[in-house]
Amino acid sequence: MNLVNMEKYKNSLFGNIKNKLSDWLELDAGETIPSQEIFRFLHSIKGTAGTLQLCGLMAITEQLLEGIDEDSEKVWNRTELRNFLFELIEHIYEYEHFDEVEIKAKPVRDSQAPLIQIIDDDISMLILLKDLLEDMGWMVITNADPVKATNQYFEMQPDCLILDIQLPAMDGFQILQEIHLHNEKYFIPKIMISIQNDKHTRIKAFKMGADDFIGKPIDFDEFIVKMERHIQRKKIFDQSVLIDELTQVYNxxxxxxxxxxxxxxxxxxxxxxxxxxxxxxxxxxxxxxxxxxxxxxxxxxxxxxxxxxxxxxxxxxxxxxxxxxxxxxxxxxxxxxxxxxxxxxxxxxxxxxxxxxxxxxxxxxxxxxxxxxxxxxxxxxxxxxxxxxxxxxxxxxxxxxxx
Structure with missing residues (x-):
């Protein structure tokens, strides 16, 4: 099903990767990049590349991830980075389209439309999911900063939360814990997304309060069906506690x-x-x-x-x-x-x-x-x-x- 303009998001992803590589390859002598940052960078590429069916790019990032430890204290200088990422650099510069596609402003939507929040530090994935959900007529807010995103959650009270596990400074499990401690009285469906799709991770997500788990690469058809189902559940719940029984208007x-x-x-x-x-x-x-x-x-x-x-x-x-x-x-x-x-x-x-x-x-x-x-x-x-x-x-x- 052609739910989105795939070429647009491929261009956006390659443009973001090229910009990051350019920043790293222009480091001054003595400047370094920690392994954790490189790992997160490759991790986010892998998830989005799989979703966009960029098999070659996904295979390259999988291979690179095997050569780097997320918990390592190692730092990388410009030469080491260039040599380590050479295959990725070569693949990126073989791609013809580097300019990021202009993201046009969405029309103002009905204030009664469901409000969806997405928290993910992969900007390409954020843009992709935001456009996909807005095409369904829903309102979407996004944030790549987990701390700011958590504050935004409590402030906006969205109708559904989509949360990536792998985030800098504060991972998705920590955000779920924070929400559970301070927001128990509201029913808001919480969907975890992650490239880590093993049994242990899924069980942990559900124990921490997730209502669903979707592995990356994301299948768009399945994703939309699940989203519609969660929005419907939220609507039914709200009607049972937020609708005046006599007049059937909000209470x-x-x-x-x-x-x-x-x-x-x-x-x-x-x-x-x-x-x-x-x-x-x-x-x-x-x-x-x-x-x-x-x-x-x-x-x-x-x-x-x-x-x-x-x-x-x-x-x-x-x-x-x-x-x-x-x-x-x-x-x-x-x-x-x-x-x-x-x-x-x-x-x-x-x-x-x-x-x-x-x-x-x-x-x-x-x-x-x-x-x-x-x-x-x-x-x-x-x-x-x-x-x-x-x-x-x-x-x-x-x-x-x-x-």
Whole structure:
């Protein structure tokens, strides 16, 4: 199956290898490279070369890996490196295409698309997997630095983590351990990838908390099927704990978990968003006059109405009772106000029929600021807490900016 433009990634891989070799072969007298760095370099080439079906390059790196010890304290000077890597250098310079292919920017995707994180110090593999997954319509974040990547994981809370075992400074098993210690309450599928595909490594990965293990070279067809399965499992889990049972919209917990992602996106890329708190007016009278079963029906109808009349990228959550929160990504104050005004008008005209009773309702739009402006993020905000609106006083409590 032609899932990706293979030639593009082959060019990228050869370009990266050539750049690294050029750096090493231009070392000044007295400068050296440790064996561990050379081992990781060859190790990453082997995994990507196998994935891209570059059998000749993979065979060369396998042979070179047999001649170097990862744990050796040996350092290599320029002459030693040139002699040791001569066959690899010769193979690279026989390849016709050295320029790295320009990676075009991906379009902005639906904020409801799954967010995948990839941690691998092999840049060519990162680019390859990122493009492959983004072609599936998923959002992807990547990082080659294991320490920064771990912080990014806790900050972004991705829907799936793809993690290589062989990393500098902090290996994949250490990252799994760190995640397990500080992030047990979230279910996020974790997939280990590695050129080390032996039984001992796989068992260790599963014991450390991995949900799956994929050996390099990676088979794209199998990889995509497994990814789809893990994303589906994540979706089913989220629906069981993050969906309001009555109204079938997201619940308060989901709102608490999701808001930080919007704020982080804003800090990183400047993508603004607006938040509104909406509240069914005089809802208590409905319960008192017609009973709670009718009140529940009203809440269900109201949530369905909102879902059917906002964009797929907009987000509605039930905060509690008759209070709901709507997040409008990439939306200005005026645009959100206009949309809410229309929603209020259309819903107020809607007749509700239940148990022989016919009536109309309308809802209030609540805003964080007392001057009735929709909440917009500010750059000095670090993270949000939850929000809600006291209907009578129209004072938002909970979502506050703090330094």
């Amino acid at each position: 308060r917990r989901f709102l608490e978990d999701t808001l930080p992602r919007y704020f982080n996106d804003y800090k990183r890329s400047g993508l603004h968003f607006s938040i509104s708190i909406i509240d069914l007016d005089h809802f208590k009278r409905v319960n008192d006059r017609y009973g709670h079963s009718v009140g529940d029906f009203v809440l269900v109808e109201f949530a369905r109405f909102i879902k059917n009349n906002i964009r797929s990228s907009d987000l509605i959550c039930r905060h509690g009772g008759e209070e709901f929160v709507i997040i409008f990504p990439n939306t200005s104050n005026d645009e959100a106000k206009h949309k809410l005004t229309k929603l209020i008008k259309d819903f107020s005209a809607k007749k509700i029929n239940q148990n022989g009773h016919t009536f109309r309702l309308h809802f209030l739009r609540g805003f964080f600021r007392l001057k009735m402006k929709i909440l917009r993020p500010r750059r000095h905000w670090r993270k949000p807490t939850l929000l809600y609106m006291k209907r009578n006083a129209q004072v938002a409590e909970g979502l506050k900016a703090y330094n």
